[in-house]
C-alpha cells in the first residue's frame with residue numbers, strides 16, 4: 001500500500017483529484033503533471049520557466065512571476081496577448097523582456 | 103478585449119498610457135502615426151534626406167529602419183561590429199538577414215579590423231567599455247555619413263531610453279548634458295552630421311510589440327557590457343512610476359523638450375572634436391579646425407580624439423606583448 005502511494009505521488013506530483021474535481025494541491029509551489037497540466041510560463045531571457053495553475057489572466061500570471069507588465073510583451077505562438085487575456089491549463093506562454101540596456 | 107479603434111477585431115496590444123488597446127492592424131496605424139508625429143514635431147527628417155540608420159540587431163533599431171523604409175525614406179543601415187565574442191556575430195547575423203529580406207546590404211564597420219575592438223581596447227587602456235564605445239560609434243557615424251553622402255544619422259532611442267537619460271541627467275544636474283539632450287541635434291559645418299531619434303515618442307514595449315507583430319527577428323540578448331549600466335536603474339525607476347501612473351513618462355520627456363523650459367534655453371553648439379565628437383568636413387562653424395594628421399577628420403587638436411584613443415590602445419597592446 002505504501003509502495004502504491006509513493007508510486008502515485010511520483011506520477012501525479014500535483015496530488016489526486018478530489019471527488020468534486022478540483023485540485024487540492026494547486027496553490028503556489030504546485031507542479032504540473034500529465035494528468036493535471038498547468039500553464040507553462042517561459043521567460044527565455046532569464047532562462048527560467050514556471051508552472052502556474054489556470055485559468056488565469058496574463059496580468060495575474062505576471063504578478064505571480066514577479067514581472068512588471070510594462071517591461072514585457074507576452075506571446076503565444078504568433079499571437080500577442082493583452083493583459084486581461086485568460087490563459088488555460090495546458091497552454092504555454094512566453095514572457096519577453098523589452099528592456100534594452102546601454 | 104476588443105480593439106478600441108475598429109471595434110471588431112480582438113485586441114493584441116493594450117496601451118494604458120494612451121487609454122487604448124489595438125488589434126495588430128490598428129496598432130500598426132497607431133505606431134506609424136506616432137513616428138510621423140515625432141518626426142514632424144521637430145522636423146527630424148525631410149523627404150529628400152538620405153538617412154543612415156544605425157542598427158545594432160536589437161528591436162529598436164531594426165524597427166526604426168523598417169518604419170522609415172515603409173514611410174518612403176531613402177535609407178541605408180550601418181552596423182558597427184564591436185568585436186564582442188558571440189554577441190557581435192549573433193547580432194550581425196540578424197542585421198544581415200533583416201536587410202537581405204528587404205533587398206539591402208548593411209554598411210559594416212568592424213572594430214577589430216579598425217584596430218579597436220571594444221573589449222580588448224577596454225582591457226588595454228583600463229577604460230569603461232561603454233565610454234570607448236560611445237566615442238568610437240560617434241566617430242564612425244560622422245565618418246560613414248560624410249563618405250557616403252548621408253544628410254542625417256538616425257538611431258533607435260525610444261521614450262524609455264530618453265526618459266531614463268533625462269532622469270539621470272536631472273538627478274546629477276548635468277546641465278551641459280541636459281542642454282544637448284534632444285531628438286534633433288543639428289549638423290555643424292565642421293562635419294558633424296545631423297543626428298535624430300525618430301522613436302522618441304514610442305515606448306520600448308511598443309517597439310517590441312511592433313517588431314513581434316511584423317515578424318522582425320531581432321537579438322533579444324543584450325550587449326554583455328550593458329548589464330551593469332546605471333541607465334537600467336533609471337529605467338526601472340521610471341517604469342515603476344509608469345506602472346502606477348500611466349502616461350507619466352511621455353509627460354516627463356515632452357515637458358522637458360518644451361521650448362519654454364529654461365533647462366533647454368542653453369543652445370546646443372556642436373563643435374568639431376570637442377573631445378566628444380569628431381567631424382568630417384571642410385567648413386567650420388566657429389574657430390577653424392584643422393585636419394587630423396592621422397585620419398583627416400576635422401579637429402582642433404593635431405590628432406583627433408578617436409585616433410588618440412586608437413593610438414593608446416596600440417601602444418598598450420604592444421607593451422603587453424613585449425611582457426609576454
Ligand code: SF4
Nearest residue numbers: 102232235325327328
Ligand atoms: S552597452 Fe556599452 S559596449 Fe555595449 S553597445 Fe552599449 S555602449 Fe557599447
Ligand SMILES: [Zn+2]
Nearest residue numbers: 105108125128
Ligand atoms: Zn482594430
Ligand SMILES: [Zn+2]
Nearest residue numbers: 394397406409
Ligand atoms: Zn583622426
